[in-house]
């Protein structure tokens with residue numbers, strides 16, 4: 001198999017803190033996650049029903065109390081297996097392996113994040129809440145729908161990942177030092193990262209990023225896998241999510257085994 005990422009792409013990821021890879025996931029891989037994600041959204045769209053994995057924000061401006069925007073823990077036993085089969089797509093894992101420079105890695109957080117039509121909740125400017133000890137720690141963002149500036153695609157500050165992680169409780173002015181107080185739709189210096197269905201954006205957890213309200217008629221869904229790697233985990237000690245590495249390895253290995261059963265003709269990613 002040819003390597004999915006070029007040296008230029010790896011260099012751009014290290015420099016900018018994110019890498020947009022058009023068409024990394026082919027249409028055939030998206031059919032089942034597409035169907036299953038719609039079903040998960042349908043289950044919670046009317047409002048909280050007692051399962052804390054379904055997450056809501058309030059839309060004060062438009063007077064809607066419960067705007068569903070996220071479903072956590074996609075790797076749980078009662079979740080549809082299609083997300084695990086997608087994680088185990090060999091070219092995706094090969095790209096992740098390149099980004100961690102050949103280190104041992106695992107997916108420790110699995111979530112569906114989306115923006116509903118008209119009430120699509122924002123992701124306020126943030127770094128992902130992970131203290132990083134050895135770059136790169138990153139998220140794999142797989143797009144199930146086209147993301148545009150009209151339906152509130154992600155915006156980011158290229159290079160902001162190089163500042164490392166700043167706990168907002170200890171450095172309350174850090175985010176504003178990048179955004180200048182501008183919101184997710186208009187801060188100067190931020191770039192919009194539109195993406196198409198099947199594209200993947202890899203973003204470093206320390207990248208300052210966010211996305212505004214979606215007021216369009218579009219639904220915009222993204223599957224997020226958080227990737228840890230051994231060289232970082234060994235330095236992190238008893239911290240979330242690094243302390244779950246052994247369990248995350250088991251989950252990742254199980255995903256690969258599940259996929260191998262479903263696709264016996266395919267060469268699985270060689271996960272040691």
Ligand SMILES: O=C(O)CCC(=O)C(=O)O
Nearest residue numbers: 113123153154210211222
């Ligand atoms: O998909 C988005 O709009 C951004 C989501 C995000 O950054 C997050 O959930 O941490």
